[in-house]
Amino acid sequence: MTVVAESIILPERRGTAGRLSDFFWRHPHVLLAVLLGPPLLWLGVVYLGSLFALLLQSFFSIDDFSGLINYEFTLATYRQLLSEANLDIIIRTISMAAAVTLVSALIAFPIAYYAARYARGKWKVLFYLGVMLPLWSSYLVKIYAWKLILAKEGILTWFFERLNLLWLLDAWLSLPVVGGNSLSVSYTGTFIVFVYVWMPFMILPIQAALERVPSNLIEASSDLGGTPAQTFRYVLFPLALPGIVAGSIFTFSLTLGDYIIPQIIGSSRLFIGQAVYAQQGTAGNIPLAAAFTVVPIVIMGLYLWMAKRMGAFDAL
């Protein structure tokens, strides 16, 4: 008996590595701590710590005369945040983010639907790379490309001229809110670039959601007499919605915080990102800058909570 038992239960391992391995096997919690420790230290302490310190600063205020930070708990900075000029910035940014999200979904849906349902084999790979390459290519280069396109002497003006539609472009630019001196200094320009830069993030989540829709569901709908429009409205769209919401997390959040696109292509009126940048940089008002960053954090928190309830995370 004892001989059998001895040969089943291996002897203890020799050497440091062997003993360490045995130790980890007996104490899985220690192994877990070793695995999780470094990333938790980095993200939990360095990153969350900085984030928390920033949020804390929003409860301080700045002394109007000396320009120094007054380290006393106050809500004065938040009162300042809700002043008319700052509310304007917040509303402008949120409307822009909502518009960008909506139009991105409209452009992304056909691409995602075609890739999910009709593209096969080689075409599927081409579609995937066709989405991934623009998505990952340089952010600044993409903005630069649009600076070339939207410039007064650029390709878009040339194109409208060729079609003898220059009057249409001029008429659009003379409109009150969306217009401006040229496309590159108007909201229209800002909007186009936002859509261009963030729209690719919408395609893959929608595609993932659509790929899970069995094709016989669509056939069943048309067998039961549903027109293509009805099939889309009552079968396809509800099933794709979690994917759309998942994609909109990116388009919405990224538009909310961006300060480079409106700075390079846009009018002089500020967005939240630009306001944060200006407050912490030239103005030196870190408390107000911190209070401004609370806005996208709160909005995204609500947004993520809603998205989670709609099951959008399963589509990511």
Next chain:
Amino acid sequence: MRSEKSNRAPLGLKVAAAAGLAFMHVPILLIFLYAFTTEEKSYQFPPPDLTTQWFAVAWDRPDVWAALTLSVKVASIATAVALVLGTLCAAAVSQTRFFGRETISLLVILPIALPGIITGIALRSAFSMADIPFSFWTIVLGHATFCIVVVYNNAVARFRRISGSLIEASMDLGADGFQTFRYVILPNIGTALLAGGMLAFALSFDEVIVTTFTAGQQSTLPIWMLEELIRPRQRPVTNVVAMIVVVVTFLPILGAYYLTRDGDQIAGAGK
């Protein structure tokens, strides 16, 4: 008959999908055209003539080289840090069960889910509070923070596909934990890590928003580009650099795709 009909896309859908893809690609292709234009002062279209002289001019610019070298260095170190931390995190989340597991995924995603400006300003105010001077290492720290998620996502997806019985079998055959990692786990997750590392490199190489907050006087290639975008001084050189950046970021993306496309046929999958 019916199946044949349903396998053909309606014309409207084809046109919409093709137009969408064209919208995504034409602006990038234009960058390639502008790199060869002879026009120096404006963004005139169509270009009056084509030339390759700007490539030589860009090649001789020391500031471009300095920015490029710094970007490559930062991206390499940030990727290395992200590889270690991301893999550790992925291993812990996928191989063990513990309280707060869901929170870890959220924590990892947070630096990229929150707008870059928030990450940037939070790190900047933390550095100034702790009296850390801005340097090469502050840039790396910022980049590694948001690169972890890319490695983590790739590694977690692959860990999920590795069958637990493979690891048990290795242990049963007498391998210790380190041997199992070296000979069983690493070969299985290797390509996923390489792909994650390439994407992390591309992400760091291109990052500008966090960098503007965590860099002191140094300028990475994106910072150099941003300055040219705000105050254009040398348009032809910027055109050439933009084209090179496009080509350089395409390579890791294609590489990452080819490394992960066969991920489904991994040993022990589907068990």
